[in-house]
Amino acid sequence: MRSNSCGDLRKEHISTAVTLCGWIDRCRDHGGVIFIDLRDSSGTIQITVDPDQGKEMFSIAESLRNESVLQIKGVVRARPLEAVNSKLKTGEIEVLASELNVLNPVRGNLPFTVSIHDEESIREEVRLKYRYLDLRRERMSKNLRTRHKTIRTVRNFLEEEGFIEIETPILTKSTPEGARDYLVPSRVCEGQWFALPQSPQIFKQLLMVGGIEKYYQIARCFRDEDLRADRQPEFTQLDIEMSFMNQEQILDLNERLIATIWKNIKGVELPRPFPRITWEQAMHRFGTDRPDTRYGMELHDINDIARSIKFKVFSNAVLSGGSVKCINVKGGNQSISNVRIKPGGDIFSEAQKVGAGGLAFIRVRESNEIDTIGAIKENLNEDQKNELLQRTDAEPGDLILFGAGETSTVNKTLDRIRQFLAKELGLISKENNDKNWNFLWVVDFPMFEFNSDENRLEALHHPFCAPNEEDLGHNPEIWSKQLPKSRAQAYDLVLNGLELGGGSLRIHNSDLQKAVLKTVGISENEAIKQFGFLIEALDMGAPPHGGLAFGLDRIMMLLMGEESIREAIAFPKTQQARCLMTQAPSETSTLQLEELSIKMDLKTPE
RNA sequence: GGGACCGUAGUUCAACUGGUUAGAGCACCGCCCUGUCACGGCGGAAGUUGCGGGUUCGAAUCCCGUCGGUCCCGCCA
Numbered sequence: 001m002r003s004n005s006c007g008d009l010r011k012e013h014i015s016t017a018v019t020l021c022g023w024i025d026r027c028r029d030h031g032g033v034i035f036i037d038l039r040d041s042s043g044t045i046q047i048t049v050d051p052d053q054g055k056e057m058f059s060i061a062e063s064l065r066n067e068s069v070l071q072i073k074g075v076v077r078a079r080p081l082e083a084v085n086s087k088l089k090t091g092e093i094e095v096l097a098s099e100l101n102v103l104n105p106v107r108g109n110l111p112f113t114v115s116i117h118d119e120e121s122i123r124e125e126v127r128l129k130y131r132y133l134d135l136r137r138e139r140m141s142k143n144l145r146t147r148h149k150t151i152r153t154v155r156n157f158l159e160e161e162g163f164i165e166i167e168t169p170i171l172t173k174s175t176p177e178g179a180r181d182y183l184v185p186s187r188v189c190e191g192q193w194f195a196l197p198q199s200p201q202i203f204k205q206l207l208m209v210g211g212i213e214k215y216y217q218i219a220r221c222f223r224d225e226d227l228r229a230d231r232q233p234e235f236t237q238l239d240i241e242m243s244f245m246n247q248e249q250i251l252d253l254n255e256r257l258i259a260t261i262w263k264n265i266k267g268v269e270l271p272r273p274f275p276r277i278t279w280e281q282a283m284h285r286f287g288t289d290r291p292d293t294r295y296g297m298e299l300h301d302i303n304d305i306a307r308s309i310k311f312k313v314f315s316n317a318v319l320s321g322g323s324v325k326c327i328n329v330k331g332g333n334q335s336i337s338n339v340r341i342k343p344g345g346d347i348f349s350e351a352q353k354v355g356a357g358g359l360a361f362i363r364v365r366e367s368n369e370i371d372t373i374g375a376i377k378e379n380l381n382e383d384q385k386n387e388l389l390q391r392t393d394a395e396p397g398d399l400i401l402f403g404a405g406e407t408s409t410v411n412k413t414l415d416r417i418r419q420f421l422a423k424e425l426g427l428i429s430k431e432n433n434d435k436n437w438n439f440l441w442v443v444d445f446p447m448f449e450f451n452s453d454e455n456r457l458e459a460l461h462h463p464f465c466a467p468n469e470e471d472l473g474h475n476p477e478i479w480s481k482q483l484p485k486s487r488a489q490a491y492d493l494v495l496n497g498l499e500l501g502g503g504s505l506r507i508h509n510s511d512l513q514k515a516v517l518k519t520v521g522i523s524e525n526e527a528i529k530q531f532g533f534l535i536e537a538l539d540m541g542a543p544p545h546g547g548l549a550f551g552l553d554r555i556m557m558l559l560m561g562e563e564s565i566r567e568a569i570a571f572p573k574t575q576q577a578r579c580l581m582t583q584a585p586s587e588t589s590t591l592q593l594e595e596l597s598i599k600m601d602l603k604t605p606e
Numbered sequence: 607g608g609g610a611c612c613g614u615a616g617u618u619c620a621a622c623u624g625g626u627u628a629g630a631g632c633a634c635c636g637c638c639c640u641g642u643c644a645c646g647g648c649g650g651a652a653g654u655u656g657c658g659g660g661u662u663c664g665a666a667u668c669c670c671g672u673c674g675g676u677c678c679c680g681c682c683a
Contacts, residue, residue, distance in 0.1 A: 032640030046643070066633080083641050091643090109616035113633065117644040122617070125675050178683045198683085225682040226607095353609085353679060449683095462683045520683095564676095574675065 001071065007043020009090050013076040018095060020045070021071045021103065023136065025115045027064050034061045036097075037115075038070060041141070045090040046079075047072055049097045060100045067114055067136075071101035124566075128580040131571055143560045143567055146265060150559060151218060151552075153264045154238060157257050163214040163240070168203035170196060170220070176522060176530055177459055179223035182233070185596040196222035199549060201462060202534055204241040205506055208545040209537045213243045218552065226575075229564045230498070230554055233577045238501070238555075241547030247489055247505060250546055251441060254493065258439065258500075265559050266432055274439040274493075282442050286418070287325070287411030289445070292497025294438045295427040297327045297418045299411070300392050306404070310379035313360065317404040324404040327414055328392040332399025333363050335425055341401070350420045351403070356413040360402040364394045419497060428496075438496050444468070445490040447483060448519060456521045457484060463516050465490045465504035466546070472512075479515045489546070500555055503548025510538040 002021040009018070022040035036047040049061040064070070074097040085091035111130045112122045116138040127134040134140055155165070174181045174195035181195035197203075199221050207215045219239045227233065242250065252273070259270045275293070282291050285298045306314035306324035314324045329336060340347045341359050351359050363371040368389055370377060380388070392400055401417060403410040422428055429436050447467050448457040459465065471486035472479060490504035507513045513535055517527045527535065556568035566572035573579050593600070 026644075028642050028645050030640055030642065030645075031638065033642080034640095035642055035645085037643070048641085050640080080641070083643085085643055088643080109634065112617055115644080123613085123675075125613085126617075128675090175683090179681085201683095223682060226680085228682085229677070231682070349610095355679080459683055465683095575677090576674085578674090580675090 005042035006038050006040045006045040007089060009045055009076055009093060009095070011078070011092050014078055014093060015075065017073070017075050019071065019073045020047075020095065021069070023114070024064055024066050024068050024070055026066060026117070027061075029062060034058070035094075036061065036064065036070070036072075038072065038095075043089060046085070046088070046094040047074065047097050048094050049100070053096065053098050057097065057100050060102065061097075064102070065106045067110055067133075068102055068106045069104040071103050072097050073099040073101075125574075125580065128566075128572070128574065131581050135570065140567070143556070143562070144570060146560055147556050147568060150261055150265055150556060153261050154216075154218075154257065157260050158214075158216050158240070161214065161253065163216045163242075164212065165217055166207060166212065166215050167217060168197070168200040168207075168219065172197050172203075175202065175462075176517075177463060177520065179225050182222045182224050185598055187596050190597050198223050199237055200239050201464065202531065204239060204547060205464065205534065205542075205545065206537055208241055208243045208506075209540065209542045211543075213543075215242070215547075216240045219549075224577075227573070227577060229566075230557065232553065232565055232569065232572055234573075235565070235569075236552040238550040238552045239547070240503075240549065241545060243543040243545040245546065247443075247491065247546070250503070250505075250548065251491060254501075254548055255439075258493070261555075261559075262437060266437070268432060268434050268437060270434055270437060270439065274441055276441040276443055278444040279442055279446065279487075280444065283411065287413075287415040288497075289442055290492065290494040290497055290499045291415075291440065291442075292419060292422070292438070293440055294429075294436065294496060295422045297329060297422065297427075299325045299327055299414050299418075301325050302388060302391065302402075305384050305388055309376075309384060311375050313375075313404050314402075317406075317410075321407075322405050323407040323410045324402060325410050325414055326388075326392060326400050326402045327418055328394050329399040329401060329421060329425075331397050332401075332421075333365075333397050336399055336421075347401075347417060347420065350416055351413045354412040354416050355409045356403055357405065359413075359417070360404065362388075362400040362402075364389065364396050364398045364400070366396050368394075368396065436496075440494045442492045442494055443490075444487045445492070447486045447488045447516070457519055459516075459520055461488060461490045461502060461504055463520050463522075464506050464513070465516075466507045467512075467516070476511055476515075479512065480518065483515060483519045491548075493548075493550070495558060498554060498558070499551070500558075501548055501550030503546065505544070505546035508538055508542040508544050510535045513538060 001019070003019045004013070006020055006022050020038055020040070022038040025037035025039040025044055027037075028035040032051065034049040036049065037044050038047050049058055051058040072095065074095040076093055077096050079085075079092060079094050111126050111133065114133060114136045135144065171184060171194040175198055178198050181198065184194040184196065186192045186194060197219075200217060200219050204215055204217070217239045219237045220234055221237050222234050224233060225231070240254070255272050255274055259272060262268045262270050277291070279289055282289050284301070285291070287299050302324050303318050307318040309315055317324050336347065339345050341361050342348060343358065348359060360376060361372060362376065365371050370385060388394075388400075394400055401414070403413040445460050447460065447465065449460050451458045465488040467483060467486040467488055472482050488504055490502065492502035493500045507516060514524055514527055518524065522530070553565045553568050557565050560568055562568060571579065571581065578585070
C-alpha cells in the first residue's frame with residue numbers, strides 16, 4: 001500500500017518514486033497548484049499537486065478535506081530554495097503527485113481539528129467522546145509513544161536483572177481492608193462473586209512461594225473509589241517482587257530502575273543513592289508522608305511555647321492533645337497580603353479545604369518587632385517571641401503562618417499551604433534537570449494507624465508487611481503486644497511530593513501473619529476463611545521476600561509533563577468513572593441478569 | 607456524601623446592569639487565486655444558549671431542579 005513513511009523522507013530520496021498513505025493534515029489550494037500536508041505516524045510531508053500532472057487528479061485534490069485518508073503516488077523532488085520550510089523535518093523536499101487515491105473521505109463535521117497548529121484547548125468532554133481523533137493529535141500520540149518507550153525500558157531493565165513477567169488473575173477474590181472492590185458475578189457458581197484485583201499483592205507473594213524468586217508485571221488494578229486528577233478506577237501498576245533480598249537491595253534495584261527510566265526518557269542522570277527520610281521525620285518536618293523537598297518552609301512544632309501562652313487558640317490546642325505548628329514564609333511580608341490569609345482569601349480557602357478554622361500569622365518587622373493580632377502580641381512574652389523567631393529562623397520581612405488544633409488537621413493544613421505557596425511564589429522550577437526531579441525514599445512507616453471512626457487499628461500499607469524485627473522482638477509470646485507500636489519494613493518512593501510507589505518486606509511466618517491480621521481485627525477463624533491458602537503456603541517453605549509497586553500512570557504523567565493521569569492513558573474514564581466514547585457503564589438485558597441470578601433494587605430518587 | 611467552577615453554531619470564544627434579528631475566528635459549502643506551509647481574497651449556510659421549571663412586559667443573563675464535565679474534601683491499605 002505504501003513504499004515509505006511520510007516523516008522519513010529526506011533529501012537523499014530525491015528522484016525516487018514513492019507511494020504514501022496518511023491523513024490530510026491541511027490543504028492549501030492556490031487555484032493553479034495545491035499543497036497537501038500528508039501526515040502519518042512518522043510525521044508530515046508536503047505533497048504538491050500540479051494540474052499538468054493530470055486534470056482528473058487535480059479535481060480530486062480540489063475536493064479534499066482535512067483528515068480524509070489518502071494514498072498518493074509521486075516522485076520526491078527538492079523544493080525551490082525560497083520555498084524550503086525549516087520548521088519541518090521534511091521541509092527541504094516535497095512529493096510531486098502523479099496519482100491520488102482517496103481511501104476514505106471525511107463526511108460531516110469533525111468535532112475538532114487534529115492538525116498540531118490548532119493548539120486551541122478543546123473541551124475534555126469532546127476529546128474523550130472522540131478519543132480516536134484526539135489520539136491522532138501530536139500531544140497524545142507523543143504521550144502514548146513515551147508510555148511505550150518507558151515500559152520497554154522497564155522490561156529490558158528487569159530482564160537484565162533476571163526477572164520474569166507473569167500474569168495473575170483478573171477474576172479473583174476480594175482482599176481484606178483497602179479500597180472498595182469491583183465485583184463480577186459468577187454465573188456458574190450462583191450467588192457468588194469475583195472481585196477485580198486492587199493489586200496482585202497476594203498472587204505475587206505466592207509466586208515467591210512458588211520459587212520464582214524474581215517476578216514483575218505491568219498489572220491492571222481496579223479500585224471502586226472516587227476519582228481525582230491522578231486517580232482512575234482502573235490503573236496500571238508496575239508490580240515487582242523478589243526473594244532472598246533485604247530492604248537495602250530492593251531499594252537499590254528500584255533506584256537503578258528509576259534512574260534508567262529517567263536517563264532514557266528525560267536524558268537526566270539522577271544522583272544516587274536517593275535521599276531517605278523516616279516516616280516520623282517526614283511527618284515532623286513536613287506534616288505529610290510524601291514531602292516535597294525541593295523547597296524549604298518546613299514545619300516547626302511550637303507546642304512548648306504555645307502551651308503556656310495566654311492566647312487560647314494556641315494553648316487549648318496543646319492542652320486538648322493537639323498541636324501548634326508554623327511555617328516561615330521567607331519574604332512573605334511583601335508577597336502576601338493580610339487579605340489573602342483572612343476569611344475569603346485564597347490562602348485561607350486552601351487551609352479551609354482540609355478542615356482548618358483559619359491561620360494565625362506573625363509578620364516580622366525591622367529589629368524583630370512583630371506585627372500580628374493583639375491576642376497573640378499581648379500574650380507572647382519577650383523570651384517566647386525570641387525563641388519562636390530563632391526556631392523558625394525568622395528575619396525581618398518574613399511571614400510566619402500558624403496552624404493550631406488537632407495534630408492531623410494542623411499537619412494537613414500546613415502541608416497544603418506549604419505546597420500552595422511554593423507554587424504561588426514560584427519556588428518550583430520546571431526545568432528538566434536532576435535538581436528538579438527530587439526523589440526521596442520514605443522509610444520506617446508504622447505498621448498500623450488508628451481509625452477513630454471504626455475504633456480499631458488499620459494496616460498503614462497492607463496487612464502483609466513485615467514488622468521491624470527490633471521493634472517486634474524475638475519472643476512470639478509478646479508479638480501481639482509489640483505489634484501495635486512496631487514500625488514496618490515498608491518504604492515509599494516520593495517524587496516532588498507525589499507518591500510514585502511503595503512496598504515492603506513481607507511476612508513469611510504464618511504465626512506472625514496471623515498475629516498481624518488479629519491486630520487489625522481479623523480473627524484466626526476469619527483469617528483462615530479469607531486467606532487460609534496464603535497462611536498455609538507460608539508453612540510450606542515460603543522464602544523471605546519483598547517488593548514494591550509503582551503507579552505507572554502517575555510516573556507517565558510526570559514524564560510527559562501532564563497535569564492529569566488521563567493524558568497518560570489511551571482511553572480514560574471521567575470523574576464519574578464513565579467512558580464517554582463507549583457510553584459504559586450501561587444497562588443490561590433482563591436475560592443477562594436472570595442468568596446471573598441478579599435482581600436489581602434501585603434507589604429511587606426522593 | 608459535601609464544596610467550588612463550567613456548559614452559547616461542528617469547535618474555540620463573545621454578547622455590559624435582564625432589553626432590537628445571539629456575534630466573531632477556525633472548520634463546513636460556493637466562487638477567485640501557480641510556491642504556500644496556521645496561504646490569501648469575496649460570499650454563504652450554520653443556534654431548542656445542556657435539559658426542565660419559575661420570576662419578569664421581556665431571560666443566554668436572575669432563581670430552583672436536573673444531566674454532563676473539571677478541580678477539591680471525605681474516600682483511595
